[in-house]
Each structure stands twice: as structure tokens, then as C-alpha cells.
Amino acid sequence: MTTTTMPRSELVLRGPFRLRDAAGLRDRLLAAIRLNPHLVLDIGDSDDIDLGFVQILLAAQLSARIAGGALELRHPPGAALARILDDGGFGAIAGPWSQAAPG
Numbered sequence: 396m397t398t399t400t401m402p403r404s405e406l407v408l409r410g411p412f413r414l415r416d417a418a419g420l421r422d423r424l425l426a427a428i429r430l431n432p433h434l435v436l437d438i439g440d441s442d443d444i445d446l447g448f449v450q451i452l453l454a455a456q457l458s459a460r461i462a463g464g465a466l467e468l469r470h471p472p473g474a475a476l477a478r479i480l481d482d483g484g485f486g487a488i489a490g491p492w493s494q495a496a497p498g
Contacts, residue, residue: 404431410441412448420448424455432464440473446483
């Protein structure tokens with residue numbers, strides 16, 4: 396039995412990642428997931444992030460799974476995102492998101 400893996404698409408986003416930017420971020424993520432639910436997200440190492448962005452990431456992760464794909468991070472969470480995940484009690488989120496292999 397042969398298993399085929401659907402190629403992943405990559406979406407590069409640069410901050411700020413704030414609640415006031417939520418609608419635009421959501422729209423870009425959903426559009427990318429509609430094109431290919433196997434999405435690699437490169438968010439760089441922005442230090443301008445708030446909890447609203449984490450909510451958008453969680454919703455996008457769920458949308459990708461529902462569509463039969465997965466949302467992966469290109470790089471491990473940077474310091475600002477890691478701090479928000481820890482402070483918000485979402486520390487375990489970083490683990491289930493696999494990081495895409497460079498390339």
C-alpha cells in the first residue's frame with residue numbers, strides 16, 4: 396500500500412499580531428487553508444503579539460484539521476509567542492504543532 400502526502404503550502408506572515416489585526420489575519424489564514432489545508436505558517440519572531448493571535452492560530456489549526464490537513468509552524472514559537480502561550484496556560488500548544496522541516 397502506497398501512502399501519498401499532499402504537498403504543503405507556506406504562508407508567511409509578519410506582525411504585528413494584535414486583536415485589531417484579527418479580521419485580516421483570519422481571512423488570510425482561511426484563504427490559504429481553502430487552497431491547501433496542509434499549511435506551513437512562518438510568523439517570524441515578532442515581539443508584537445497578543446492573545447487574540449493565539450485564538451486565531453487555534454481556530455486556523457482546527458479549520459485545517461477539519462479540511463483534512465494540518466497547520467504547522469515553520470519555526471518554534473519565538474520568545475513573545477512562547478510567553479503568551481505560557482502565561483495563558485496554552486504551553487502545550489507548541490508541542491502538538493509540528494515544525495515543518497526547513498526547505
